[in-house]
Structures are given as structure tokens and as C-alpha cells.
Amino acid sequence: MKLRCNFVLILLQTNSILTKAYGQKYDYIGCFQWVRSPLFEIHDDVEDCAANCKFTNPFNNMIGLKNGRECHCVSGVSSAVASWRCNMFCKNFSCGGVEFYSVYKIQPRQEHDIYYCHVHPENSENAIYSRNFDNLDSLEMCAHFCLEMNMTFFRKTIFYNKCNCFQEVKYALYFRSADESFHAVLCSKNEAEICEYYFESLRNLPTIFSTRLFYEFQRGVSTFSHCKTINYEIQERCPEGCSEGWKGDSCRERDCTRNNGDCGDEMKCIESTVNGNKYVECVCPLGTVRNKWYLCEVFRKNVVQHNKYIGKPRDGPAENLTKASYNGFLGQRPYTRCIWIAVALQSLYSVGYLRVYGRLCHNNYVCRPQDGFVARLSENTLVENELNVESLKTCGYGPEKAKQAGNPMTIICEDFALRSRYVILHPSDEKFGYDGFFLSLLEVYEVSCGVLNGRCEQRCTESKDGDAHVVSCSSWTDEQAVTNSVYGCYLKVSGDLHFEKAGLSYMQCRDACTLMSKSLAVMQAGFKCYCSSNLSIAGNIPVEDCKKGHYRSNLIFDDCLMLNNFCEEIENSSHSTRLTTKINHTDTTETLGTIVIINPSNEQPTATSSEETDDYEFYKEKLIIAASVSTATFLLMLAAILGHIMFTRRNQKSVSQTSDMSSVSSGTSGAKSPDDILESVNRQLTEHE
Template sequence: MKLRCNFVLILLQTNSILTKAYGQKYDYIGCFQWVRSPLFEIHDDVEDCAANCKFTNPFNNMIGLKNGRECHCVSGVSSAVASWRCNMFCKNFSCGGIEFYSVYKIQPRQEHDIYYCHLHPEKSENAIYSRNFDNLDSLEMCAHFCLEMNMTFFRKTIFHNKCDCFQEVNYGLFSRSADESFRVKLCSKNEAEICEYYFESLRDLPTIFSTRLFYEFQRGVSTFSHCKTINYEIQERCPEGCSEGWNGDSCRERDCTRNNGDCGDEMKCIESTVNGNKYVECVCPLGTVRNKWYLCEVFRKNVVQHNEYIGKPRDDPSENLTKASYNGFLGQRPYTRCIWIAVALQSLYSVGYLRVYGRLCHNNYVCRQQDGFVARLSENTLVENELNVESLKTCGYGPEKAKQAGNPMTIICEDFALRSRYVILHPSAGKFSYEGFFLSLLEVYEVSCGVLNGRCEQRCTESKDGDAHVVSCSSWTDEQAVTNSVYGCYLKVSGDLHFEKAGLSYMQCRDACTLISKSLTVMQAGFKCYCSSNLSIAGNIPVEDCKKGHYRSNLIFDDCDMQDDFCNKVIGTLNLITTTSKATKHEIYDTNSSETLKTSKATKHDIYDTNSTETLETIVIIKPSDEPTNIITLQTQLHDSYNIYLVITSGVTTIAFLFMLALLVRELKFKRVISKRTSKTSGRSSTISSDGEVRSSRNSLSVNSSEAI
């Protein structure tokens, strides 16, 4: 029985070409490192690829082109990267890269990823976000709105005409997507689009759809107006102006020059030109990708073999189960109650983490068997009973209260050195019962230094053992304390770090640190600004890695020679680290002092004492930061001081006025010098042209360049 899994695709560009964008023959979605596509054919033309996919699978409405000639009919995408990574061309269109796919929408979607329907409407979920459906063009736009709000589920309520978004499923009785056929109602505005999609016999009940696995959009333009007073609708104008990071008449276009384009603290806002059109993107640092939950992570493939599952009934031999699905209905045979469920991996791997999708439960009693489940690892064998399974190596434990289907439960393995061929899940102690253990989907991913620093206390290094990724731990050999002028690129930085803001230019970051009297500036991954007066650093790496904006890189500086939007070393700045403290302002200017300025050893901090220091060496993103990161820019401060001088000069003597005027001229000269050194935008601009050139302020290297540090 085949589950209908489809995807929504909408091209979103700047308002100035929004009408044209919706009328384009092939709408560009983005550049991705992973697509769901069983096979590919050789086509060096976007139009030929689209025609082939429409013929072979009319329900697919996305295509992915890779390596300039591979045509993939796509049913889902993940692992988004910056568009400049797709730097190969076919007949003047972007056609992917060596490891990347240029993804296009080729037609309106014909089906939706229908999930379930509550048979008792009173059990329906409360919407977290809701908007009037009349302001949306189609059901696709409802999916996009909820995906933009980072919600897992969406629905259209027929009688209230609302688009609702929510995150979790309530317990209840459900009609499943495999139970019966669907009905479709086309939109009155555009009969090529779908406005209703529902179970044939249950139109009066709200149908629930899932957003994560099969929908993706080009995110440069929002589905609603980001006015200062927000209501999640589209407005022609915002009387009070736009929220920070947005512009345009309706405040729907991202603005990389303000608040990092509202991309948050983990991604950088950039502008790219693809196929002659301008796009704005929120991109993760080099070496990481944007996943389906709008978080950055190191790319790893799911290494489960053939998506096949093995179950062990209590009194019978183990048997193969049905192929699993995220939707909570598959992953076990009907009436087969297993004491454990296992998957075989493609080879022998060091397992880093698991993503486990639970079943869709009618009530808490049915789901409780999954509470606190245990994940085990086996190198070369499976076991036949619950006593033996508990003797296997432990990967980790599920949450005390298991999640309903649709949202994964993530388990990070306790030992990254263990090699495994099988992953086995079973109930926690005391829950081996005849009620059985159920599972919907299990994804297994290899280790990396991007997850908990590879479980290393100090330095983590990645390497390959055949096809498998492995990590190794070692001690820092060049750890030093810094309090004075220095320039360099490092893996490990810790100390009294003060986070300023993401998306600042190098000079804006330095000036922000100067305003709070911090002598050292740290730019992590090329866009996250930190300030400090003393640091503990280690792991010196080439400055080129900082220039590329690698996720593990930290550029330390106190001044810049700006070239190509990068902070190069100023002549005279130290490369070798000393422990000489800078003299205080009093010591420098106190000419009556008879004491000679002395050097003093900086205190060496315990860099692993997380209670006293903050470390930047590892990026592990659990959830986006909820803390606001407001900062007053240098330009605003200078403008305010300019106004102060104008106010205080009224009603003073001529001599006092001339004195203040001289101060004002000096201030304006200072502002002019600063503005020359400050980047005009905090976002990176890259252009992909048909001759294959890639011009980027943060990375001018080929896509073939190694990202490993």
C-alpha cells in the first residue's frame, strides 16, 4: 500500500518581481545537499529534465539537477546550502554541483501530504498560528506559512476558512491516509492550484497535513507582512514601518543590511543571483546545512539499510516488518507485538545520533510502552530475547514521555567510538510485556565533531575509515592566554565572551566591542560577533578557513585591513601570541608617573570549566535562541551625538559655540573615517553567472575545496 507523499513548491523573490516570479516556467527553490529521488537520468537541460519527470511521475512537481547533467525527479529535499554551492550550468541554468542539487518547481502540486483526520473533532488540536485562508492563494501557501512558522502540522478548516498551524498531535481516533481515497477542489482564483484536499467521506472533518518532509520553498519573501504590529496577514503597507530585517511596501522582503535579515543567530543573510534573478537566503555556516527543522547541523546521510526493519515477537523468531514511515502507522505488522525492533546499517559505523519517530496513539495507555525506551548497538549479531538484548552496548535512552508521531525523538549516543552494524530499540526495564513495542521510523546518523565536539574534552578530529566517518580526541598543544593585540584564526576560543550580534561586518563587530570597552574581537564562522578582554585560545588554523566562514573557525582581531569584505591582518599586529597586557589609559597618559610600564603574565583560565567560561569550539544547535540581540549601531550613536551638539549650542556664548562647533567637526570627520572602513552591508553578496564564475565576499574558492579542518 503506497502512501501518497508529495511536496509544495512556491517561488518567492523580491516584491519588485513577485508577479513575474509566479509566472516563470520553472521556479528556483534553492541548492540542497540531499534530495529524495530513486533514480536519475542524463539530461543537460532543465526543460528536458522537467518534461521527463512530468511523464514518469506526474505527481512530482520538483526536479533536481546535479553535476551539470544528472536529472532527478524529486519527492522531497533537505540539507539546504547557499546557492553559490550549485556552481555548474546547463544551457545557462544553474544545474547543481559535484555534491549539490539545484532544485526547481516545475508545476503546481497535484497531491498533498495528507496525514490524518480526527474522527472526533472535539479532540482537534488548538492552533498556535492561524490566518484567514482567503488571503492565501492555495493550500500550498497554507503549508508554506506553517513551515515558515516552523510548525510540523497544518490544516485548513473548511467552515471557518482558516489556515491553522500546530506542533503536536493530540490523542484520539484517526482516519489514516491509507484508509480511503481523497477528493480535490481546485481554487477559484487559479484552477491549476488546489484549495481543498480531504477524505472522500469525511469532508466535514478537518484534514491534517504534515509540513516537514515533503515541502520546501524559496524563503526570500515571507508569506505575511512583517509590520512592527504583526497579525500574520498580507498588508499593502505597514503604517508603523517594518520589523527589523524586513523591507518593501508590504514588509515581506528580507533585508540583509538590518538585523541579519531576521535570519536569527545561527544563520547568515546573504544575497545571491541565480539564473539572472536575485534571491535572499538564510544560510548556515560552511561545513553545515539547514535541516528540516530550520537548524544548522553537519551533513550526514541516514545509514539505515533499505529502510527495512526486524521485529522480535515474544514467543516467535524475529521477522521482517513492513517498511517504516514517519506518519506513525507503519513499522510493524498488524497484531505483531514485538519485544524489540532493529534496523541493519549499510556497513559498520560509529553511530553519533538517532532520530526516532513514535507511533500515532489513540490514548496515553497505547503510547506509554515507548516512554524511556532504550537504544542498543550490536557489532555483528542480533539477539532473540529480552535478557540478551539488555547485555548489548547502550547508545542512549528516549525521553521519559515519548512524543507522538510526526516529531522525532533525538538520542545522542554515549560512546562515539563504538562500531555497530545493528541498532536495536526496546522498552525500558519493567516494560517488556505482551502489549508490545511499536516504532514508526528510525534514522541513524554517523558521528561528527559538530555534535557535542565528538564527545571530546579537548580537540576533535574527523577522518574516514573506508566509507565510515570516525572521530578522534587529542589534547590542545598550543593553548595560550591572550589579553593584547593579536590576529589569527583558531578552533578553540573561550573566556569572558560577550555575544553582540549575528550578521555584523568585521568593522561593525570591532566597533561594537570598542563601545563596550572590550579589546579583543572574535568573529565566529564569519558572521557571529563576540567581544572579550581576555581569551584562552588553541588550535591555530589557516586564516583562509576563517575567510571561508567555516563553522568551527574563530577569527581573533582588534583591527582590520578590509579587502574583499574580509578582515585581513593589519601590518604590525602580532601573529605569535604573547601574554603582555595592554597598558591602561591612565598609564599611557600619566606623564607624571615615574613607574615603567611592566608586562604581566595573564591568568590561564580553566577552559573546560563551563561554570566560569564560555567556549566557542563546538556548535551544537538544540533550538534557536529566544533571546533578543539588540545593539545600537555606531552610526546611530554618532547621529545621536550630532543631535546633542545641535541642542546644547542653543543659548550659549559665541566662544562656547565656536568650541562646540570644532568638536562637532571633529566628530563628523571621525564618522567619515569609520564609514569608509565599515562594510556597506552585513550580508554577503554572491553572483552565479553562466560562465561558471562564483564571486563571493566570504568564499571565493571552488566547491571542490575541502571543508574539513
């Protein structure tokens, strides 16, 4: 059985794009490496898991099944991966993997992620994207639209009945209270859906919601029509046709055959089948995941101890702070003015980067202490005052102008070799005299070679020290320059690289490079095509790693033989330059040597010529007919095919013995030999079986 590389989803049912897939009671959303779930129970059935989560909390909107039997009641997801990684089943439904969760939507969302509301509506943010709310099914679909546009916030306007999306919040007077109850208004079109959600006592104030944490949907079917003239609404038909990468009457389905399905340059568009239904997914390269900001990154868990926040007031001992939250309100005790805020990590880690969520500020003065803040690392001690905090190792610095709450400030640590147990944030030197330092949420992630090459100048290698990830740097030992024909898989490729396009097949990439008069084609991660005439290469690794499409792999070729949708080296080819460098097997911790092998995606093989296609047509017809008849008839037809091949072989041999005239040779030029055709027939029979 062949596994197919999958990821973010599109229903290809012709009767109704946005309804549940045929035969499914719940909507399959995708496969994820992280879900927000407090605990799990053992249920080896999607139906039982959904019933359990609804019973536990009637507002539960999603479930996640892991390891074929773990039922998680999910309130948020992140780190999307290809659906093939959820390769365990329960009662014929996808039920996760060893480290992955099959996530399903079990009912319309009943709770929404209220961020705040403006006390003065005239200070509301200007929308970056907007559409008529009446054309949406619910408040949840408004969230999905803004999430598809990669916006952090959304709102439904009260007077203009619009769904608005925007990225940042203004300085203003906000209202939010943990004691305030919410009120939900059902949709008139569908009473199972929510169309309004607001603070009970503040109906007339603009309510702002956050998109990133609570919401997710099937990304392969868009929330609006991608017509050539776009207006972000749903249209029954697009008279001018679809934008490149989209198809269907309403231009809402991704088309992997054009423009990489509009998946961009960092993901590959492929088709997949989940629970018997066809979807389309935008896939991050193997070894990476799609994060909440629609970017590919190496997966790392947040290693902060659960709610372990410590603050040091100016006049008093360090104390534990309240539960942290990304929403800008719950970062510390009310009125506590801290000179530093620290988090304890679960163990001793090499810290790669931080994501810091700041305070929701009424004005610039309140947020000023966060401008240019300093992040420091401590192996085993916490400081007691601002004088010796500077003796700690520095991780890095925040932006000169701190971001408002809701969007993270990312700091990549300066030294990936440092091991730390605490991360401490404090104001910059010139701001220690301000009223206090505020923090909403801090996430800490370990090092990886996927972030700035692990801070290595040359080769980066990942390994584990207990439960902790570490990176080590070394020199390339096989670096060399190539200008002529070569075939191989490498970690390092540099030179006059020209990016052609993402999503091309190997043959399309080769042809594009030929048109550019470039002698070498480079396929990075299995789908990014580059062209060059001279390269510096190093880190020769097995071709299998390029076949898997690992994010660090680069296949270099000028010509190849397409087998099973991969560009295989042509045996006995006469390259003018052959590399003889052997693979260095002394590095047993190399990441690429331990990753799981994946089968190729649905990339369509490209015939090298029309003659080649014609040569196979006779045999394809026979195979198609054979697939629909009985076993005995099939064997008889197979014998006839083989007899035809043997006759052709004897006839060709006779011709070659009696004549070597050019007219005879020209009559058979471009045709496949009987041995090649026999091999093709056997291969197709194997695939048929």
C-alpha cells in the same frame, strides 16, 4: 569571475514578488544536499527534465538537477546549502554540483501529505498560528505559511475557513487507510491550484497535513507581511513600517542591512544571483546545512538499509517488518507485538545520533511502552530474546514521555567510538511486560565533530575509514591565554565571551567591542560577533579557514585592514602581545584543511572614516566613467589618473623635503598616500575587468 555565497531565497524583482523570476518558466527553490528521488535520468536541460518528470508522474511537483546532467524527480528535500555550491550549469541555468541539487518547482502541488483525520472533530488541536484561508492562493501556500512558522502540522478548517498551524497532535481516535482514495478540489481563483484535499468518504472530518517532508519554498520572500504590528496576513502597506530585517511596501522582503535580515543568530543573511535573478538567502556556516527544522547541522546521510526493519515477537522468531514511515502508521505488521525492533545499517558505522519517530497513539496507554525506551548497538549479531538484549552496548535512552508521531525523538549516543551494524530499540526494563513495543521510523546518522564536539574534551578531528566517518580526540598542544592585542584564526576560543550580535561586519564588531571596553573581538564562522578582554585560545589554523566562514573557525582581532570584505592582518603592526605558536601540520585529516574555499559574501565594507571615503571619490568617478567608454579612451583616462598620482607623489615629496612644520603635516593628515591610492585603483580596475 567571483562566486558569491548564497542560500534561501528572495526575488528582488520590483514588479511582482511572488511570480516567477524574469526569464524563467520554473521557480528556483534552492540548492540542497539531499532530495527524495527514486532514480534519475540524464537530461542536461531544465525544460527536458521537467517534461520527463511530468511524463513519469503527472503529480510531480519539483525537479532536482545534479552534476550538470542528472535529472531527479523530487518528492521532498532537506539539507539546504548556499546556492553557490550548485555551481554547474546546463544551458545557462543552475544545474547542481558534484554533491548538490538545484531544485525547481515545475507546477502547483497536486498531492498533499495527509497525516490523518480526526474521527471526533471536537478533539482537534488548538492552532498556534492561524490566518484566513481566503487570503491564501492554495492549500500549498497554507503549508508554506506553517512551514515558515516552523510548525509540523497544518490544516484547513471546514467551517471557519482558516489555515491553522500546530506542532503536536493530541491523543485521539484517528482515521487513515492505505486503501482510501483522496479527493482534490480546485481553487476558484486559480484552477491550477488545489484548495481542498481529503479522504473521499470523510469530507466533513478535519484533515491534518504534515509540513516537513513534502514542501519547500523560497524562504527569502515571506508568506505574510512583517509589519511592526503583525497579524500574519498579507498587507499592501504597513503604516507603522516594517519589523527590523524586512523591507518593501508590504514588508515581505528580507533586508540584510538590518538585523541580519531576521535570519537569527545561526544563519547569515546575504544577497545572491541565480539564473540572472537576485535573491536573498539565510546561510548556515560552511560545513553545515539547514535541516527540516530550520536549524544548522553537519550533513550526514541516514545510514539505515532501505526498509530493513526487523522485529522480535515475544513468542516467535525475528521477522522482517513492513515499510517504515514517519507518519506513525507503517512501522510494523498489524497486530505484531515486538519485544524489540532493530534496523540494519548499510555497513559498519560509528553511530552519532538517532532520530526516532513514534507511533500515532489513540491514548496514553497505547504510547506508554515507548516512554524511556532504550537504544542499543550491536556490531554483528541480533539477540533472540529480552534476556540478552541488555548485554549489548547502550547508545542512549528516549525521553521519559514519548512524543506523538510526526516529531522525532533525538538520541545522541554515549560513545562515539563504538562501531555498529545494527541499532536495536526496546522498552525500558519496567515496561517489558506491556503489550508490545511500537516504532514508526528510525533514522541513524554517523558521528561528527559538529555534535557535542565529537564527545571530545579537547580537540576533535574527523577522518574517513573507508566510507565511514570517525572522530578522534586529542589534547590541545598550543593552548594559551591572551589579554592584549592579537590576530589569528583558532578552533578553540573560550573565556569571558560576550555575544554581541550576528550579521555584523568586522568593523562593526570591532567598534561594538570597543564601546563595551573589550580589547578583543572574535568573529565566529564569519558572522557571529563576540567580545572579550581575556581569552583561552588553541588550535591555530590558517586564516583562510576564517575567511571561508567555516562553522568551527574563530577570527580574533583588535584591528585589521578590510580587503575584499575580510579583516586582514595589518602588516608590521605593533601588537603588545604576539603569539608565536606554529600551526601543527601533523594532523593531515583535519576537516578545515580540506574544505572548499568560498569567496566572501555581499558584506559591505565599512570605511574607517569620512576622510577615507572622500580620498577615493575622485578615483571612483574616473573608473565609473572609464567603464562606459571605448578601450582607447579608457587607456588615455588611465594615463591621466597615473599622471595625477605621479604629480601628487612628486609634490608630496617636495613638501616633505622643504618643510616639516606641523601646519604642513596637518594639511595632509588622514589622507591616503599615492602608493595606497595607486594600489586601490589597480584593485578596482581588476575587479572591473
